[in-house]
Amino acid sequence: MIESKKPMASLGDTAHRFKQQAGEQAASLVQSGMVIGLGTGSTAIFATRRVAARIHSGDLSGIVAIATSRASETAARCLGIPMLTDDIPREIDLTIDGADEVDPAMNLIKGGGGALLREKIVAQASRREIIVVDAGKLSPRLGTHWLLPVEVLEFGWRSQLRLLESLGAIVTPRIADDNLYRTDQGNIILDSRFGPIPDPTGLAGKLEAHAGLVGHGLFIGLASDVIVAGEAGIRHLHRGVEQAVD
Numbered sequence: 001m002i003e004s005k006k007p008m009a010s011l012g013d014t015a016h017r018f019k020q021q022a023g024e025q026a027a028s029l030v031q032s033g034m035v036i037g038l039g040t041g042s043t044a045i046f047a048t049r050r051v052a053a054r055i056h057s058g059d060l061s062g063i064v065a066i067a068t069s070r071a072s073e074t075a076a077r078c079l080g081i082p083m084l085t086d087d088i089p090r091e092i093d094l095t096i097d098g099a100d101e102v103d104p105a106m107n108l109i110k111g112g113g114g115a116l117l118r119e120k121i122v123a124q125a126s127r128r129e130i131i132v133v134d135a136g137k138l139s140p141r142l143g144t145h146w147l148l149p150v151e152v153l154e155f156g157w158r159s160q161l162r163l164l165e166s167l168g169a170i171v172t173p174r175i176a177d178d179n180l181y182r183t184d185q186g187n188i189i190l191d192s193r194f195g196p197i198p199d200p201t202g203l204a205g206k207l208e209a210h211a212g213l214v215g216h217g218l219f220i221g222l223a224s225d226v227i228v229a230g231e232a233g234i235r236h237l238h239r240g241v242e243q244a245v246d
């Protein structure tokens, strides 16, 4: 079990250092010959950079990667990582991604960066889904600190908004540059404030039952590992079991 130690606000500027520590620790788990998934966001990028550095130093060979967003793909290509595009020809050995909120059972809210749908596709295609976070992301219950992003088709999107409201959420369509934000798929995101979610699995089921609602940021049972960095150091849990950290 992971217990929340500090609220996000108290981490302040140190969060950046913790993100780096968590991301780089995860990159040490990549081995030559692997197909890897590259996550999206300010924590996952530290893992991507370290993987690139290991490739260029000759420490890693035969790596091929799939990105969880167009932005991550562009970053990885710039760093010289060999990339797959738009297809996952075989099981991904290991994916390293960030999260917005992590509960004690290693369930997640993701999608703060808008990449939730690709992130979930890649997570579900991965043997190991390694989540890297600073300690401020730990939460006693999903929804306590973060909005739940829900990706919907433009067609009929206000009916999805009403559905979310009927489930108890306060819903705000995500805006970018004074327009509705668009995901990599051209869809809309409805940021939904549920507050602490008593039954994330039940809520996920209700959301998945609706046509037009193409993705949501609840990642239930998908994380195999969580690497969390904070004032107490770096902790690594693999399927609930504490791992030694170098």
Ligand SMILES: O=C(CO)[C@H](O)[C@H](O)COP(=O)(O)O
Pocket: 039, 040, 041, 042, 043, 044, 097, 098, 099, 100, 109, 110, 111, 112, 113, 114, 115, 116, 119
């Ligand atoms: O889900 C995500 C993007 O869709 C990110 O992984 C999540 O928002 C965490 O981002 P960061 O590491 O920048 O805090």
